[in-house]
Amino acid sequence: xAKTIKFNLICxxxxxxxxxxxxxxxxxxxxxxxxxxxxxxxxxxxxxxxxELRRVExxxxxxxxxxxxxxxxxxxIEKDPAELEKNVYILQYxxxxxxxxxxxxxNKSDATAIILDYFSNYSKLEYDILEINSDMxxxxxxxxxxxxxxxxxxxxxxxxxxxxxxxxAPMAVFAMLTIPEMRKHYLSPALQGSxxxxxxxxxxxxxxxxxxxxxxxxxxxxxxxAEEMLSDNLRSFKGQTEGYWKDxxxxxKKFMILKVPTNCFVRSAGITGGDLNAEQINGNxxxxxxxxxxxxxxxxxxxxxxx
Numbered sequence: 271x272a273k274t275i276k277f278n279l280i281c282x283x284x285x286x287x288x289x290x291x292x293x294x295x296x297x298x299x300x301x302x303x304x305x306x307x308x309x310x311x312x313x314x315x316x317x318x319x320x321x322e323l324r325r326v327e328x329x330x331x332x333x334x335x336x337x338x339x340x341x342x343x344x345x346x347i348e349k350d351p352a353e354l355e356k357n358v359y360i361l362q363y364x365x366x367x368x369x370x371x372x373x374x375x376x377n378k379s380d381a382t383a384i385i386l387d388y389f390s391n392y393s394k395l396e397y398d399i400l401e402i403n404s405d406m407x408x409x410x411x412x413x414x415x416x417x418x419x420x421x422x423x424x425x426x427x428x429x430x431x432x433x434x435x436x437x438x439a440p441m442a443v444f445a446m447l448t449i450p451e452m453r454k455h456y457l458s459p460a461l462q463g464s465x466x467x468x469x470x471x472x473x474x475x476x477x478x479x480x481x482x483x484x485x486x487x488x489x490x491x492x493x494x495x496a497e498e499m500l501s502d503n504l505r506s507f508k509g510q511t512e513g514y515w516k517d518x519x520x521x522x523k524k525f526m527i528l529k530v531p532t533n534c535f536v537r538s539a540g541i542t543g544g545d546l547n548a549e550q551i552n553g554n555x556x557x558x559x560x561x562x563x564x565x566x567x568x569x570x571x572x573x574x575x576x577x
Contacts, residue, residue, distance in 0.1 A: 276316045279304055289319065289345060296347050298338050298357055305329075305337060334362050352407050352576065359411030363395070392420045396431065403439035406503045410445050417451045428455045432485055440492055440499050447489070447555050448526050448577035456485050457555065490553055496528050496573055503575055504528075510568040521560035524577035527551050531570030537562045 279286035281304075282297035292301075304310040305326070314323035325344045331337055335358045342349055395412045402408045416424050424431065432455075435442040446452040497504060505525075507518055519525055521539035530536050530551040537544040539560025546556060557577050565572070 277313065279309065279313050286313075288317075289322070292345055293347060296342070296345065296349075298354070299361055301341055302334060302338060302361070305341060334358050334365075355407035356410045356414075359408045360414055363411060363415040366391075388420070389423070392416065392423050395420070396434070399435065399442050400439050403441060404501075406441060406445060409439070409442045410448070413442065413445055413449055413452065417449060421451065424452075425455075428452070429481065429485075432456065436488055436492065440495075441503070443489070443492060444496070444500060444503075444526075444575060448524070448557065448575075453555070456482065456489065489555070493528055493553075493555075496575075500575055504573060505575060506571045506573050507563060507565075508568070508571040509565060511563065511565045513564070513566075515562045515564050517560070518563050518572075519561040519574075524557055524559060525561050525574045526577045527556050527558060527561070527572070527574045529571070529573040531565065531567055531572065533566045534570070534572065535564040536572065536574075 279292065279300075281292060281300040282295040284291070284295040286292050286295060301310065304313070311323060311326060314320075314326060322344055326341070329337060329340045331340070335355060338354065338358045339351075341347075342354060395416050399409055399412050402412075432443065432446070435446070447456065492499065505519075507516070509516075515537070517539060519539065527536050527546075530546075530548045532548050535545045535547055536551055536556075536558065537546060538558040539562050541559075541562075545564075550556070561574060563572055
């Protein structure tokens, strides 16, 4: 009987020999490619992982997001669902962009066609945000694609885009404030209070302060409706901590603090001396690394969202 020839997968530039190796180096780009070209199927068969192979072969969706979710379930990958979705959508946008570039090169498009394609892709991202106005992972993925691939255009368009999203997809405005390259256009140092987080400290001074003040006033009004606008994307805590710090979120994840009650404090997880009070937090959209909370009231809530 012929012996089965084994081979390694390559995920995240690491040779994968076992399921444990796969779990530790689960890279959505690599694993999706391996799934689509059936290398993953052959690897599972060669390694004798019959149950996992059966479940992989049973995946019926052709949508990258659903495929990755199913693969994460098959291989018991412990990933934040929202973060997983956002990363898959970023991958999807990148693939669409690469295909567009290939088509331009294949058709030997001239400079005019390439420029039109660039503007068209930017417009498509904006349209996608308006269409998916309640899907935060996809919104963040589209905004990140704008920053990474269309930033020069965005820099000339940030005012119009702000008001369009404010009026038609307000959840996306909160998402914009979690992205350093975007939030700097809407928040000036004069409006930052004494927040000490790194992201706000890097916001540059703007010459058109009057216009930023107007956009800022819109942000403050929007923030009054955060509970309604953000719905399941909003996190909160209510309770007295009796003078102790309560760890609400772990270090290693960024969060934007939207509201802190008077006489209560927030800080990045485990940062001694990094206390920020209500005056420093409210209206400044401060971003922290994890969330510790100290409260002297049992009736008011701290509100925040994942950045």
